[in-house]
Amino acid sequence: MASTDMKVGGTAVPDINGKAEAPHQKLHLGSLTALVVGSMIGSGVFSLPQNMAAGAGPLAIIIGWAITAIGMLALVFVYQSLATRKPDLNAGPYAYAKAGFGPFVGFNSAWGYWLSAWIGNVSYAVVVFSALSYFFPSFGDGNTWQAIIGASVLLWLVHALIMAGIREAAVVNLIVTVAKIAPIILFIGVVVVAFKVDVFSADFSGLGNASLGSITDQVKSTMLVTLWVFIGIEGASVYSARAERRKDIATATISGFLVCLALYALVSLLSLGILNQPELAALKNPSMAGVLEAVVGPWGAILINIALVVSVAGAFLSWTLLAAEIPLAAAKDGTMPAFFARESTRGVPSTSLLITNLLVQAFLLVTLFAQSTYQALFSIASAAILVPYIFSGAYAAKLAMTGEAYQAGESRTGPMIGGLIATIYGLWLVYAAGPAYLFMCAVLYAPGIIFYAAARRQTGQQIFKPVEALLAVALVAVGLLAAYQMWTGAVSPF
Numbered sequence: 001m002a003s004t005d006m007k008v009g010g011t012a013v014p015d016i017n018g019k020a021e022a023p024h025q026k027l028h029l030g031s032l033t034a035l036v037v038g039s040m041i042g043s044g045v046f047s048l049p050q051n052m053a054a055g056a057g058p059l060a061i062i063i064g065w066a067i068t069a070i071g072m073l074a075l076v077f078v079y080q081s082l083a084t085r086k087p088d089l090n091a092g093p094y095a096y097a098k099a100g101f102g103p104f105v106g107f108n109s110a111w112g113y114w115l116s117a118w119i120g121n122v123s124y125a126v127v128v129f130s131a132l133s134y135f136f137p138s139f140g141d142g143n144t145w146q147a148i149i150g151a152s153v154l155l156w157l158v159h160a161l162i163m164a165g166i167r168e169a170a171v172v173n174l175i176v177t178v179a180k181i182a183p184i185i186l187f188i189g190v191v192v193v194a195f196k197v198d199v200f201s202a203d204f205s206g207l208g209n210a211s212l213g214s215i216t217d218q219v220k221s222t223m224l225v226t227l228w229v230f231i232g233i234e235g236a237s238v239y240s241a242r243a244e245r246r247k248d249i250a251t252a253t254i255s256g257f258l259v260c261l262a263l264y265a266l267v268s269l270l271s272l273g274i275l276n277q278p279e280l281a282a283l284k285n286p287s288m289a290g291v292l293e294a295v296v297g298p299w300g301a302i303l304i305n306i307a308l309v310v311s312v313a314g315a316f317l318s319w320t321l322l323a324a325e326i327p328l329a330a331a332k333d334g335t336m337p338a339f340f341a342r343e344s345t346r347g348v349p350s351t352s353l354l355i356t357n358l359l360v361q362a363f364l365l366v367t368l369f370a371q372s373t374y375q376a377l378f379s380i381a382s383a384a385i386l387v388p389y390i391f392s393g394a395y396a397a398k399l400a401m402t403g404e405a406y407q408a409g410e411s412r413t414g415p416m417i418g419g420l421i422a423t424i425y426g427l428w429l430v431y432a433a434g435p436a437y438l439f440m441c442a443v444l445y446a447p448g449i450i451f452y453a454a455a456r457r458q459t460g461q462q463i464f465k466p467v468e469a470l471l472a473v474a475l476v477a478v479g480l481l482a483a484y485q486m487w488t489g490a491v492s493p494f
Contacts, residue, residue: 054280080253206218337455442482
């Protein structure tokens with residue numbers, strides 16, 4: 001559906017259904033790599049110094065990045081393997097979960113991916129106005145009433161632009177890309193020169209600050225942060241139908257991962273050589289601005305705040321459209337109710353877009369009354385995406401164990417180990433997320449069962465198999481318990 005294709009770097013990319021595209025629209029290796037890097041680098045990197053230091057010292061942060069490197073690299077290899085072995089599946093994590101574990105698990109993967117996308121957009125809106133508060137203090141941390149009004153205007157302006165069929169032009173994408181990458185490279189160059197070993201090593205273990213807890217607790221605190229900045233690593237897999245050569249998907253994913261891992265680790269670790277852990281933890285986001293300001297003065301903060309606003313505002317359009325296309329794709333194959341598949345005369349997923357943005361608006365109001373922060377929102381978004389990531393790894397391991405899609409005599413050990421590591425990494429992240437964010441996700445996942453049941457009735461299919469019914473009952477039970485716990489104040493993700 002050409003009219004609903006997103007544009008990346010001025011090049012159209014296919015919708016999540018993976019429909020066949022004309023040869024001249026195929027993406028080469030460079031475009032795929034740029035897609036992966038562009039999908040991952042959003043607002044997260046600009047807030048890494050504070051987000052990582054808020055709960056960990058240098059040693060734990062190093063360990064956290066090492067665990068993330070292993071886990072995410074395993075996930076990279078999972079998408080590499082699945083892209084080549086299952087070329088008929090072009091919708092990324094959602095398609096893999098459904099093919100491997102049935103429609104209910106597939107639905108929950110699509111639902112979780114959708115939740116992560118639109119909640120991530122709420123966090124984008126918050127951090128944009130948090131950055132603008134450098135120039136307009138009334139915006140505070142992005143959760144004041146002035147900021148919520150501004151974010152709401154931005155949200156519905158983007159909605160109107162998409163409904164009009166407007167897409168990012170190549171020149172806009174170029175500006176956004178430069179705004180993302182150039183300040184990060186400049187930041188790294190400046191802090192390398194200003195880096196102080198004595199500041200970095202002053203409380204290397206972080207155990208001198210009792211509030212941080214043990215090394216294990218500190219490492220756990222970094223996990224959802226590192227996951228958040230890597231969301232989008234499946235970008236080339238989602239758009240695999242457009243690849244000029246199937247093997248380029250793997251190369252682009254690995255290259256993009258290594259580039260982003262290097263940038264992220266350098267930003268977070270080098271910052272600890274400029275300001276100590278308590279000073280970094282006290283910075284407002286985007287915290288890169290505060291670090292650079294400490295080195296070069298006010299112009300550093302101005303640069304980073306402007307770069308973040310341009311970067312996130314430019315990405316907001318694409319992620320809004322992506323969030324709307326996920327339920328559209330699921331509706332078209334009967335996994336979600338048919339009304340999600342309605343499109344405007346311009347080919348825009350109008351109903352899905354409206355529901356998505358109404359939910360974004362509702363959560364913006366929640367941030368006002370709950371005073372929730374960017375960090376709380378991205379933690380919820382990160383926890384929500386764990387289901388599709390875990391089942392992608394499990395599907396790769398399942399294929400290797402059964403031998404499906406493998407040639408006779410072909411080694412399956414490597415893919416099986418990679419799939420198991422990716423699955424275990426996802427489960428470790430579930431543990432690291434802690435009860436507050438898991439409860440919040442349960443509250444958000446449970447209502448999805450209504451939509452799944454409606455979709456199954458529309459297509460005349462049995463709603464649940466016995467095992468799926470047990471999973472649904474368990475999900476509802478946990479969701480009700482979580483709602484009660486949050487109502488009483490026993491737990492709160494905000």
